[in-house]
Amino acid sequence: ADRRMDQVRRLLRRGLPAADVAQLLESIPPRERDILWEQVDNLAKGEVLQYLNDDIQTEFLTRMDASQLLMATQQLDNDDAADLLQRLPHNTLEDILSMMTPERRARIEMVLSYPEDTAGGLMDTNTITIRPDVTLDVVLRYLRRHKRLPESTDSVLVVTRRNELIGALPINRILVSAPGISVREIMDTDVVTLTALMHEDDVASLFERRDLISAPVISADNRLLGRITIDDVVDVIRENSARTMMSMAGLEDEEDTFAPVLRTSRRRAVWLGINLVAATIVSIAIGFFEDTIQQIAALAVLMPIVSSMGGIAGSQTLTVLIRGLALGHVSGANVRWLVVRELLSGSLNGVLWAGVVAVMAVARFHDMTLGAIIAMAMIINLLVAALAGTLIPVILKKLSIDPALSGGVLLTTITDVVGFVAFLGLATSLY
């Protein structure tokens, strides 16, 4: 480990890019991580923090004092600085803001005034604007006065005297057009704009569908507030996809892979507790058939097959629906079509695998009734799985509950209970 740390120190001195430093920090356990963090130059800490997951970000931020925080954030764009500062307690935040220039402070406060997951919370307020009635010549001279343009500047925004957005002029078009032409003549007027309170998921989907590099953010009365660039949108896309997968296992999406034992145990305990409630319900359902099991222990041997096949089939339907809802494919109008498709597909697979399982059961226990019972229970459970897998996510979504988080527990509880009750209930009445 010491050899590795030495290598890392050498990389840091050679100016490893911030994202790579963050990747290294995320890939090592807490103790080594703290040592490495101390090696990062104070001025570079802001850049590195940006790329770290929420867990580690919060931990490092709370350890820094106001002057360290000011130093770390001073090289960041307004949006990136706001993104970090909003994780701080209110008092610390106020301290740091009061040490900034009034202009910087005002811009950061504007970003902070919007919820983190909206266009306003993502935007950079550092934009280059021009007036419509000047010529490209003048635009070029104006641009040359900047030492460098803001990152990912693919167009300059055209605004009126009152800062109302009326168009955008792609940088590339400035290059290929005659210098005497006026901005108004060649600017785009059908610019894709974002409103400040638009949800970041909608922003991401718009960037994807329109292949945007950047887009302006406007207020309700069409004033230009700032712009969002693709690099921030890529982070949103990445985080959202991770969130669904992690939610399905009851985990937080920004979880530190190397979170310490106590934090890990506490978070997992909650999820295990919820699942214990579900397992208890299943156990109570089986309890009604204790006498039947006492007579025919073979039922206990076979019953997990019925519940497990139902759970698997249901999870497949559930996952298809969760993805369909996330992509905006599934809406009220076509849920019925999906229910029918899933029920038909569930019947086909139900009959197929009921047959296979029945043959296996008869071969093992030499009991035709048992074969018939497990076959019927399988078909019932696969149909219920199809129905539950389709409807649970749709209903949860309507109730504004994340279907990825709670859908799985609900679904397997239903398929377990139905699987066991159908199998044991049929056995009780047929023997």
Added chain:
Amino acid sequence: ADRRMDQVRRLLRRGLPAADVAQLLESIPPRERDILWEQVDNLAKGEVLQYLNDDIQTEFLTRMDASQLLMATQQLDNDDAADLLQRLPHNTLEDILSMMTPERRARIEMVLSYPEDTAGGLMDTNTITIRPDVTLDVVLRYLRRHKRLPESTDSVLVVTRRNELIGALPINRILVSAPGISVREIMDTDVVTLTALMHEDDVASLFERRDLISAPVISADNRLLGRITIDDVVDVIRENSARTMMSMAGLEDEEDTFAPVLRTSRRRAVWLGINLVAATIVSIAIGFFEDTIQQIAALAVLMPIVSSMGGIAGSQTLTVLIRGLALGHVSGANVRWLVVRELLSGSLNGVLWAGVVAVMAVARFHDMTLGAIIAMAMIINLLVAALAGTLIPVILKKLSIDPALSGGVLLTTITDVVGFVAFLGLATSLY
């Protein structure tokens, strides 16, 4: 439904963007989809196809004849055209290529010569290159000769006479620099380059870490082959994240949400069959304890709690590891740390929930031995779950098997078998 189709037709006539048409097509069942597809202008079909998932893309492509395909692809960039054309059977592909201009054909064939999931397969061969020894004045005059620059052109590439890449000149820097300066003086020489055979996942991670808009692709001997732009990378990122989630449920990532019954049933049947094998193994394990269950049916009532808690705990560990491997956090050097963390966390939760379950069992069946047995089985199963959840994905990855696809089945088979055997085995020896 008819009213909706009319609305859609009106939108199409008003020139709805291709990505939105694709979104609409993905959001409706096959029959309506076919009707809508016929309404799409033949020239626009190529653009729309690009945004469709693989399932639907393949279906529509196989229905088009060579001349329709040629028309649909002629407005696409080389990389996008190649992306569609590679889904066609060899003969059709040859037919279409033979109808193209020799230059276009050569460029598309170059992209097709690289595997689809590499930088070469993603790249656009349409690049703007300049020589190092000219002045910005000359560059500007050269750029003005283009009617428009290729999409997402954020820099022009600087090459030698032999097409070797030696630098890049950001467009923004051309704008803010004096016209008399030479390219060599202000070009970037530390350009992030991609090699043609680099895997698309590595390309995506590089774009994310360096906040790139575009990057040049070079051959092994440093010749410029083309460039990759952020819009194509965003698609890669989105598809990869979806793949993990879908794999975990045994589904294909590019699956059509509205796939017809037969296709859905066939694909799901495979996964159900694999899981039946797993469930059968579990059932055989329970079978060894048939006599014990016959004596104490309470065991059958409680046993799903042990297996279910093990499965949940194991899935959480598994998901953390799968994400950690995907993000490159987990490597041979730190697996041991993770195993220890998971075992400790498993012990803590094991002891906690074993206690709760033991109390529940004793309250229900008034049998202290039963409480002790289920508590021990729970602790054993949570420890095994921690170990299996950590090691299974690491081992599968080493064997080049996708841990997201097969990890879950393997894991729950292990936790089920261990849960049932520990519980029933302890009962057999203690009663």
